[in-house]
Amino acid sequence: MREALVAAAFELFLERGFEQTTIDDIVSLAGVGRRSFFRYFPAKEDVVFPDHERGLAEMTEFLESGSGEEDPVRHACDAARLVLRMYAEQPSFSVQRYRLTRKVPGLRAYELSVVWRYEHTLAHYLRGRFAGRPDGPLRADVVAAAVVSAHNHALRTWLRSGGESDWVTEVDRAMAFVTDTWGERPAGGDQAADGDGPEEQDDVVVLVASRRAPLWRMVQGIESALGDPRRVHQD
Amino acid sequence: MREALVAAAFELFLERGFEQTTIDDIVSLAGVGRRSFFRYFPAKEDVVFPDHERGLAEMTEFLESGSGEEDPVRHACDAARLVLRMYAEQPSFSVQRYRLTRKVPGLRAYELSVVWRYEHTLAHYLRGRFAGRPDGPLRADVVAAAVVSAHNHALRTWLRSGGESDWVTEVDRAMAFVTDTWGERPAGGDQAADGDGPEEQDDVVVLVASRRAPLWRMVQGIESALGDPRRVHQD
Structure with a gap:
């Protein structure tokens, strides 16, 4: 029943457009009553x-x-x-x-x-x-x-x-x-x-730092990133 | 005329909804003919x-x-x-x-x-x-x-x-x-x-490099970024 309603609705949407199709059109093509429609779907878009x-x-x-x-x-x-x-x-x-x-x-x-x-x-x-x-x-x-x-x-x-x-x-x-x-x-x-x-993803190190940070802090950051075992590339 | 059509359309959209308002409704409220509408707007949504x-x-x-x-x-x-x-x-x-x-x-x-x-x-x-x-x-x-x-x-x-x-x-x-x-x-x-x-924007240096690049290349990159006069922070 649910699938018949979906099939009928899809056929009509394709034929007439979404706004131009009513729930009555759908139930009529599917050969069921309006109440059956609402048992499955609260509204037209829910199909x-x-x-x-x-x-x-x-x-x-x-x-x-x-x-x-x-x-x-x-x-x-x-x-x-x-x-x-x-x-x-x-x-x-x-x-x-x-x-x-x-x-x-x-x-x-x-x-x-x-x-x-x-x-x-x-x-x-x-x-x-x-x-x-x-x-x-x-x-x-x-x-x-x-x-x-x-x-x-x-x-x-x-x-x-x-x-x-x-x-x-x-x-x-x-x-x-x-x-x-x-x-x-x-x-x-x-x-x-x-x-x-992982090959593609692991290929890049990105360092973000305050540009007023001393150079040694950035180098330390790079070393620490390269030393992080989660990021070591397995050749 | 154009403004009267826009005002009428906005009033009706607010009152009845967009889909429920027709171009006839709009021209009737604005007190003009359909042809005037189309002189300004190709379709309803263009208002x-x-x-x-x-x-x-x-x-x-x-x-x-x-x-x-x-x-x-x-x-x-x-x-x-x-x-x-x-x-x-x-x-x-x-x-x-x-x-x-x-x-x-x-x-x-x-x-x-x-x-x-x-x-x-x-x-x-x-x-x-x-x-x-x-x-x-x-x-x-x-x-x-x-x-x-x-x-x-x-x-x-x-x-x-x-x-x-x-x-x-x-x-x-x-x-x-x-x-x-x-x-x-x-x-x-x-x-x-x-x-x-600029204070907020200039405050960060981002380095993107191949993680297989030698350390000296990254340091060179940082030095060169810091030396770039476009990016020097003016305290």
Whole structure:
């Protein structure tokens, strides 16, 4: 029944557009009553993104589960992984929806509002964690946008493969880009454990220091970074 | 006439919602004919974002005007500045629209699609410029999202001030966050010329090097950065 409703809805959205399709049209094509529709979906858009509210709730719960000591950027990336896992759990539905949203402008607009709510949720968490920084709100917004964009990049890559590629590899690579940029520690150690191309990631040392620091402090910093066993390159 | 149409449209969007308002409703409230509407606006959404197509065209033209030698991140930031300037040229209209989009969900959704097109345009340019990098497409998407997010942060700050704050200061600060993160050079020199808080910006040296580079090369890099007159801090 649920699948028949989804199939009917997708057919009509493609044919008439999202806004022009009513719930009556959908139940009529699926050959069921209106009440059956509402047993499965609270509203028309929930046929397309049935797990959106659950995904947001899970993300919020995960974000709030932090001790307050965790690296906020890494924690935000892990929250985004939950969403990608939700898509990956239903590959054929996700791929079908992806093809539909490319073709139906009204659905594309709805998808943007779905994405925006995830971004807003991440930004809210990051604003709390960055509250002590002068650039806190700006940093929170930009990092949240970067996490969402990296997530969407990984998701699209996986969807374009028809759900065939390894989504864990895709999301690891995308999130490593964000944590390498803003995470509290260079991410070499953890990434190697995640199985994500450690050669490429380990190849760079980044030193950030006050430019008024004496030169010996910077050299010490470099030596200490190079000596950190988490980052030693295994040739 | 144009202003009367905008006023009527804004009143109806607020009262009935964006989707529920027709062009007939708007012209009837404004007391003009349909033809007058289309003389000013190609479609209903253009009453709210009349300069969107022009803004996109300007951004695209600016992006394409690069020599191919320019710092791509900085060039993308400068393209985003054009959009903010377009808003800032009409402060009272921009502030009025901002208040409206907060209240009318259909308009908020339309605004997201406007923002998405800017982001898409920036990402397209950056993909071209990052084509030689293994992480090119991912980097392009994330940087484009960061530029748009920083732009929107500056825009919102200015709009919330009722268009009273100094938008140039807001956008300089937001874009400096992005160029400091990914720009080709630390941005101290240029930013000081822009009048953007040089104390904060000049305070950091970032060294990025192959971790297999000999220590003396890194020290040389630091010395050379510290000796760069563009970056010398004036106490």
